[in-house]
Amino acid sequence: xxxxxxxxxxxxxxxxxxxxxxxxxxxxxYSGFYHGKSFEEQSVRYLLGDSSTIxxxxxGVFGEVDKLIIGKFCSIASGACFMLAGNxxxxxxxxxxxxxxPEEFGDHVKSGFERAxxxxxxxxxxxxxxAMIMPGxxxxxxxxxxxxxxxxxxxAPYSVVVGNNKLVKQRFDDAAVAQLLxxxxxxxxxxxxxxAMPLMCSADIEGLYQYHLANK
Numbered sequence: 001x002x003x004x005x006x007x008x009x010x011x012x013x014x015x016x017x018x019x020x021x022x023x024x025x026x027x028x029x030y031s032g033f034y035h036g037k038s039f040e041e042q043s044v045r046y047l048l049g050d051s052s053t054i055x056x057x058x059x060g061v062f063g064e065v066d067k068l069i070i071g072k073f074c075s076i077a078s079g080a081c082f083m084l085a086g087n088x089x090x091x092x093x094x095x096x097x098x099x100x101x102p103e104e105f106g107d108h109v110k111s112g113f114e115r116a117x118x119x120x121x122x123x124x125x126x127x128x129x130x131a132m133i134m135p136g137x138x139x140x141x142x143x144x145x146x147x148x149x150x151x152x153x154x155x156a157p158y159s160v161v162v163g164n165n166k167l168v169k170q171r172f173d174d175a176a177v178a179q180l181l182x183x184x185x186x187x188x189x190x191x192x193x194x195x196a197m198p199l200m201c202s203a204d205i206e207g208l209y210q211y212h213l214a215n216k
Contacts, residue, residue, distance in 0.1 A: 004033040007078075013039055013070065019049040020057065021065055025072030025123065025186070034078040034129070043076070044068060046085035066115050066135065071123035072186040077147070079130040086116040086135055122157065123186040142171065142180060157181060176205040183212045 004011070010031040013024040019040055030039040040050060048065050049057040056062070068082055089099035091112040102109040116136030121127070125139050128147035139145065140157030149162050158177045160168040170177065185193065185200070185208070192215055193200070199208040 002033065002036040003038050004031070004036070007031070007033040009033060010075075011039070013074075013076075016040070018051075019044065019047060021047055021049045021067045023067060023069045025070060025074070027072055028070055028074035028076070030076045030080075032078045039076070043080050043082055045081060045083050046088060047082075048085075067118045068121075069118055070121040071125065071141070073124045074121055075126045077127060077129040077131075080127045081130070081132045082119055083132065083134050084119065087112070087114045089113045123184075141184075141186075142177075144171070172205060179205055179209045183209060185212070188212075 010029040013028045013030055014026060016030075016038060017024050017040065022040070022044065030043065032039065032042055035042045044050065047068060048062055066084055066086060068084060070076075089112045090097040091114070094112065097112075099112055100109045116134075119133060119135060120138040121133075122139055122141035122143065124142045125145070126143075127133070127139075127145045128149065130147060131145045131149045131151065133139070133145075134150070134152045137151055137154060139151070139155040140159065142158040143155045144160045145151060145155070146160070146162030146168075149166075150164050151161065153165055155161050156170070158171040158180065160171060162168055172180070185196065188196070195215065196208060196211050199211055
């Protein structure tokens with residue numbers, strides 16, 4: 001059964017998340033009609049604390065793990081994928097990338113696992129359908145990630161990135177980006193944000209900045 005009734009439907013992530021290692025800000029949503037599953041089931045891979053590993057996580061065997069942290073007002077399209085669990089035990093600097101098991105190959109086997117750090121998605125980020133975000137990446141506020149992009153390194157705020165980390169452009173000039181990062185409109189109280197809607201639904205960043213200064 002499809003979790004979504006149509007491609008017009010989206011679901012707020014904060015109301016759905018159950019994994020203790022996922023943090024999500026207000027208003028961020030997932031629109032997953034074309035893949036038919038919930039955000040956690042479809043989009044989050046190899047993160048301890050999911051339905052298949054909750055018992056192991058609660059037993060405390062692994063201790064702290066890398067988390068998935070998603071900011072406020074993010075728009076995540078159907079099939080976007082967040083890869084977790086660091087290098088998953090595959091060491092490219094060793095002779096073999098195979099994760100040998102000590103039970104099968106003896107006591108001299110070493111663990112190849114390395115953490116990558118938290119995967120952090122900023123605020124007001126738009127992630128296109130079937131984009132893949134690799135472990136430990138930080139995507140800055142206001143960035144746009146194209147459909148089926150593969151993101152293996154950090155993305156600067158207000159950048160548009162497609163394909164294999166290909167920067168298309170910066171959405172606004174440096175001065176405007178600086179104003180947006182200073183204002184942090186996603187942290188404004190609801191009434192202040194409501195009052196700014198005519199400006200939010202425009203390209204007038206200077207006007208929004210002046211509104212912010214007048215309503216601190």
